[in-house]
Amino acid sequence: GPQFAMVVGFAAGALIDLAPPADHVAGRWALALTVVGYVAGRVRAESSPTATTVVGTVAASSFVGTSLFAITGLLVGDLSVGVGELLLVIGVAVLWDVVLTPFVLPPLMALFRRLEPARVT
Structure with a gap:
């Protein structure tokens, strides 16, 4: 569900933010992957x-x-590339x-089913 996916997204994002050689403001990936976890969890619960x-969910989440x-990088002035390069990176991702x-x-x-059989179907 969305709650479990948000927790997993936040934990994964925090690990990415803090793992060396992180060269950005900490918390940007945690925020992004928390939102992605919520969206993917809602889609999974409803379809x-x-x-x-x-x-489709993977493409939209990506x-x-x-x-x-990228947007949070623009807001905090953490990017050294232009918008054109950002669009290319988003497409490749x-x-x-x-x-x-x-x-x-x-x-x-399969791993999630073993860890939490009642929630993942």
């Missing part, structure tokens, strides 16, 4: 998981997370996330 909805990270989904998501969901 049945078909291949199309999973890939776009939202990377865009939110969405593409990579969609391509890697079939390899990463099934084992990860």
